Each structure stands twice: as structure tokens, then as C-alpha cells.
Amino acid sequence: MREYPVMDPSEGLTLFYPTVPKTAIDEVAATLATRWIGQGPRVERFEQQFKAKYLIDHSPLAVGSGTDALHLAYLLAGLQADDEVLVPVFTCTATNIPLLYIGAKVNFVDIDPQTMNISIADLKRKINDRTRAIVTVDYGGICCDYDEINSLALKYNIPVIQDAAHSLGSRYDGKIVGSFSDFVIFSFQAIKTLTTGDGGMLAIRNKTLLPRAKKLRWFGIDRESKQGGIWENDIVDVGYKYQMTDIAAAMGLGGLEKVDSNISHRKAIFAKYQENLKNFSGVKVIAPVSEKALDFCPWLLTVLVEGDRVGLMDKLREQKIESAQVHFRNDRYSIFGQRRKDLPVMDELEHRYLVLPSHPRVTLEQVDKVCSVVKSGW
Ligand SMILES: Cc1ncc(COP(=O)(O)O)c(C=O)c1O
The missing domain is CATH 3.40.640.10 (Type I PLP-dependent aspartate aminotransferase-like (Major domain))
Structure with missing residues (x-):
């Protein structure tokens, strides 16, 4: 497995950053x-x-x-x-x-x-x-x-x-x-x-x-x-x-005093990613499908990658942009017994999903940059 050391904010765009008003x-x-x-x-x-x-x-x-x-x-x-x-x-x-x-x-x-x-x-x-x-x-x-x-x-x-x-x-x-x-x-x-x-x-x-x-x-x-x-x-x-x-x-x-502006920024970042990536077939942004779930506060920006996810991660890293999986299927951990065989969609997507930076310190210009790196291919 490839190693991507945690990036320091002084080096580039990190995946996460705490919001402390x-x-x-x-x-x-x-x-x-x-x-x-x-x-x-x-x-x-x-x-x-x-x-x-x-x-x-x-x-x-x-x-x-x-x-x-x-x-x-x-x-x-x-x-x-x-x-x-x-x-x-x-x-x-x-x-x-x-x-x-x-x-x-x-x-x-x-x-x-x-x-x-x-x-x-x-x-x-x-x-x-x-x-x-x-x-x-x-x-x-x-x-x-x-x-x-x-x-x-x-x-x-x-x-x-x-x-x-x-x-x-x-x-x-x-x-x-x-x-x-x-x-x-x-x-x-x-x-x-x-x-x-x-x-x-x-x-x-x-x-x-x-x-x-x-x-x-x-x-x-x-x-x-x-x-x-x-x-x-x-x-x-x-x-x-x-x-x-x-x-x-x-x-x-x-934090509660400022949470609404924090949420608005998260929504704006998400919308910008969606807009930028909507016509690009190399990745698909994970987004609500049901009308009932459309009003949501994005915490992660996840894409499903066509082809080589590691290639995209490397490309982003070269441009000093952090990306990662964040969560993994839980049946891979020994404490839960062995890997299950009745999870076909998880089997298909586990090598394709990737999380991109979307915390409130990310600016709309930085979203444009991440998306242009993504759209340049890998
Ligand atoms: C989906 C989910 N559930 C539960 C937790 C656990 O929360 P905590 O770290 O506050 O214990 C986390 C993350 O930390 C999470 O991402």
C-alpha cells in the first residue's frame, strides 16, 4: 500500500483543518x-x-x-x-x-x-x-x-x-x-x-x-x-x-454562534465542486439523489474515480493537495471477523472512492485549482 504522509498546512492544501472561531x-x-x-x-x-x-x-x-x-x-x-x-x-x-x-x-x-x-x-x-x-x-x-x-x-x-x-x-x-x-x-x-x-x-x-x-x-x-x-x-x-x-x-x-456561516461555506464549496466537475467523466461527486435529502450540510467531498485512483492521488500530491479515503469498509478489520462476501457494491467501489479537501478554510479559488488538477487527468 502506498504511503501519503500527513501534509502540513504550510506545504499545501490539507484534507482537514479544525474550525475554531x-x-x-x-x-x-x-x-x-x-x-x-x-x-x-x-x-x-x-x-x-x-x-x-x-x-x-x-x-x-x-x-x-x-x-x-x-x-x-x-x-x-x-x-x-x-x-x-x-x-x-x-x-x-x-x-x-x-x-x-x-x-x-x-x-x-x-x-x-x-x-x-x-x-x-x-x-x-x-x-x-x-x-x-x-x-x-x-x-x-x-x-x-x-x-x-x-x-x-x-x-x-x-x-x-x-x-x-x-x-x-x-x-x-x-x-x-x-x-x-x-x-x-x-x-x-x-x-x-x-x-x-x-x-x-x-x-x-x-x-x-x-x-x-x-x-x-x-x-x-x-x-x-x-x-x-x-x-x-x-x-x-x-x-x-x-x-x-x-x-x-x-x-x-x-462554535454554535458561528456554525451557520460555517455550514454556508461548506455548502458553497460543495456546490463549486459539483459545478466544476459535472461534465467531467473521470470522476463523479457523491451527492444526494433523493429530493428529501437535498438540503444537507456537506462534511466530506467524495468522488468516485474512473480508473486509477492512486494515479489521481499522486497527481494531486504533486500539486500539494491532500486526498485520502478517510473511512474504510469495516469488515477489513480483524476484530469484526473476516471480510464478508455478500457486499457486492462495496466490493466494486472500495478501490474507487476518494475524499478531496472541503473544510471551511478552503477557498472557492482553491476548489477551482483542485478541479483543474483533477480534470487534467492522471
Ligand atoms: C461516522 C462516524 N461515527 C462516529 C465517529 C466518532 O466520533 P468521535 O471521534 O467523536 O468519537 C466518527 C468520527 O470521528 C465518524 O466519522
């Missing part, structure tokens, strides 16, 4: 001068402001990472050892690894050739009476086909856990991401649309689960009664140390 820096500085730097009042304020913007009726739980949120979602969905769960094969390993913490059985579902999201046709083939949950990922920010997914979940009476690590600010059928699945998780890891350095949010539809969720976030202890004066709590449910800190929440609060 001044409002976030100021809020962190103010937090550092207070009593609360661990989990304190800013975490709750961030939860409420995030909820008002994205979750609507769902309950928020701020945590230390998107992975923490996924683990808690799986526990709150009642998943146990040996339960069968239908999961996307093409995603960050963080989606599926927490299922292994529990000992659940992952059943990988193939991808849709147009969006690289979970394939509805394969989901329908694989769902059965032993399926206990469906996990989805909105790859690159494009929503999956939730009408189909929700009707399957309803038919089998199982929950949908939506990994929205990529899709903050996207909508499905007019509804904002965060407001329509049983469990939705967000990631605020360094390079995400909204960052807290590391952090995550779990959105829970069923409000009655919130008290247990809060306990699971902190060792299994009822933190509110502890802070209310009852220090000696019994612990009946094994919990974790998954809370968000006030330093991270401060970044989140400051």
Missing part, C-alpha cells in the same frame, strides 16, 4: 477563569442551546465523544450480547466498535452506489426476526433514506440509531437531523462541522430514558443528588466516565 476561543478563556472546568453549568447550557437548534423534542446528553454517545445509545436501546444488529459496512470504525463492547453481532449491510449510505435493498434482504436494531450513518452529511428505514424499523418493532457524526445541520424531508430517529449521535471531534476538540451529543427520543442515560454517563452515579448533598449513592448499573467538560462545552457554545 474566536467566539469559541473567548468562551474557553472565560471558562478557564471559573470554578468549573470539568462538567459544570456550561455543559448544561450547551445541551440546551444545542437542543433548541437541532433536537427540538429529543433530550440532549453531552458526552466526551461521538463514540461515547454511540455506546450509550446501544445500551439504552437495550442491546445485549449476541443480539444481531444491522450496521453500515462503510463508516468510521467508531460506529461499530461499541457494539463489540457489548458483544452484539454486527451484520454488515452493503452500500448504495450513489450515496455510499446503507443500501435499502440489502437492508430489506438482511432484516429478520432476530434483528434487534438498525444503525445508520449519513455519510459525508447526506441523509439515508429514513422513510424506508423507519418503516422497516416499525414493521420489526426495533429502534433506529442514527450516527449523525457527519450530518450536523442536514435535513431529511424538511426535518432537521437530531429530531427524528429514536437515538441520534453527533461528534464534535477536532475536524467535525462543530468541534469541541473531542466531544459528542446523544439525542434521545424517549424522555423516560434520560435519568438512566445521565447515570450511565457518570459511573452509574446520580450526580444531581450527589451535588444536592447526598454524597453516598448506591450504584446499581455499571456506568462510564463519558461526561463532557465545561472547557469542551465552552468551545461548543462559542
Whole structure:
């Protein structure tokens, strides 16, 4: 396998760059001068402001990472050892690894050739009476086909856990991401649309689960009664140390103030790539197909390459432009057992997809440059 060392921003156009507005820096500085730097009042304020913007009726739980949120979602969905769960094969390993913490059985579902999201046709083939949950990922920010997914979940009476690590600010059928699945998780890891350095949010539809969720976030202890004066709590449910800190929440609060302009820029970058590449047959931009998913916030700009992907990567690198795969099919990792043989679309696309720079520091002129390098062939 060819090696492409991570590029320094002083050398050229990097694939990712964190978006940290001044409002976030100021809020962190103010937090550092207070009593609360661990989990304190800013975490709750961030939860409420995030909820008002994205979750609507769902309950928020701020945590230390998107992975923490996924683990808690799986526990709150009642998943146990040996339960069968239908999961996307093409995603960050963080989606599926927490299922292994529990000992659940992952059943990988193939991808849709147009969006690289979970394939509805394969989901329908694989769902059965032993399926206990469906996990989805909105790859690159494009929503999956939730009408189909929700009707399957309803038919089998199982929950949908939506990994929205990529899709903050996207909508499905007019509804904002965060407001329509049983469990939705967000990631605020360094390079995400909204960052807290590391952090995550779990959105829970069923409000009655919130008290247990809060306990699971902190060792299994009822933190509110502890802070209310009852220090000696019994612990009946094994919990974790998954809370968000006030330093991270401060970044989140400051970031929220600017997130809409950040999202607008991401949309403009995506539109520019699409416009530039629309008549070039050498690559196809991964973009929404369904009308219901058209209003989306792009997090990744992925193209499917005709021919030699490595040749294109080399050509871009010569021009000091970073590109990479970012995510890989999860069944290639030994922890998930062996490579599956029932994923024909993944088999076909795994050598063709490539992610190009699209973070908010990328200018429209730089998009023109990347596209002219792409269009010059490889
Ligand atoms: C699809 C997806 N799910 C989950 C995660 C995990 O989030 P975190 O890094 O915040 O744990 C990531 C990336 O980091 C991701 O890309």
C-alpha cells in the first residue's frame, strides 16, 4: 500500500483543518477563569442551546465523544450480547466498535452506489426476526433514506440509531437531523462541522430514558443528588466516565454562534465542486439523489474515480493537495471477523472512492485549482 504522509498546512492544501472561531476561543478563556472546568453549568447550557437548534423534542446528553454517545445509545436501546444488529459496512470504525463492547453481532449491510449510505435493498434482504436494531450513518452529511428505514424499523418493532457524526445541520424531508430517529449521535471531534476538540451529543427520543442515560454517563452515579448533598449513592448499573467538560462545552457554545456561516461555506464549496466537475467523466461527486435529502450540510467531498485512483492521488500530491479515503469498509478489520462476501457494491467501489479537501478554510479559488488538477487527468 502506498504511503501519503500527513501534509502540513504550510506545504499545501490539507484534507482537514479544525474550525475554531474566536467566539469559541473567548468562551474557553472565560471558562478557564471559573470554578468549573470539568462538567459544570456550561455543559448544561450547551445541551440546551444545542437542543433548541437541532433536537427540538429529543433530550440532549453531552458526552466526551461521538463514540461515547454511540455506546450509550446501544445500551439504552437495550442491546445485549449476541443480539444481531444491522450496521453500515462503510463508516468510521467508531460506529461499530461499541457494539463489540457489548458483544452484539454486527451484520454488515452493503452500500448504495450513489450515496455510499446503507443500501435499502440489502437492508430489506438482511432484516429478520432476530434483528434487534438498525444503525445508520449519513455519510459525508447526506441523509439515508429514513422513510424506508423507519418503516422497516416499525414493521420489526426495533429502534433506529442514527450516527449523525457527519450530518450536523442536514435535513431529511424538511426535518432537521437530531429530531427524528429514536437515538441520534453527533461528534464534535477536532475536524467535525462543530468541534469541541473531542466531544459528542446523544439525542434521545424517549424522555423516560434520560435519568438512566445521565447515570450511565457518570459511573452509574446520580450526580444531581450527589451535588444536592447526598454524597453516598448506591450504584446499581455499571456506568462510564463519558461526561463532557465545561472547557469542551465552552468551545461548543462559542462554535454554535458561528456554525451557520460555517455550514454556508461548506455548502458553497460543495456546490463549486459539483459545478466544476459535472461534465467531467473521470470522476463523479457523491451527492444526494433523493429530493428529501437535498438540503444537507456537506462534511466530506467524495468522488468516485474512473480508473486509477492512486494515479489521481499522486497527481494531486504533486500539486500539494491532500486526498485520502478517510473511512474504510469495516469488515477489513480483524476484530469484526473476516471480510464478508455478500457486499457486492462495496466490493466494486472500495478501490474507487476518494475524499478531496472541503473544510471551511478552503477557498472557492482553491476548489477551482483542485478541479483543474483533477480534470487534467492522471
Ligand atoms: C461516522 C462516524 N461515527 C462516529 C465517529 C466518532 O466520533 P468521535 O471521534 O467523536 O468519537 C466518527 C468520527 O470521528 C465518524 O466519522
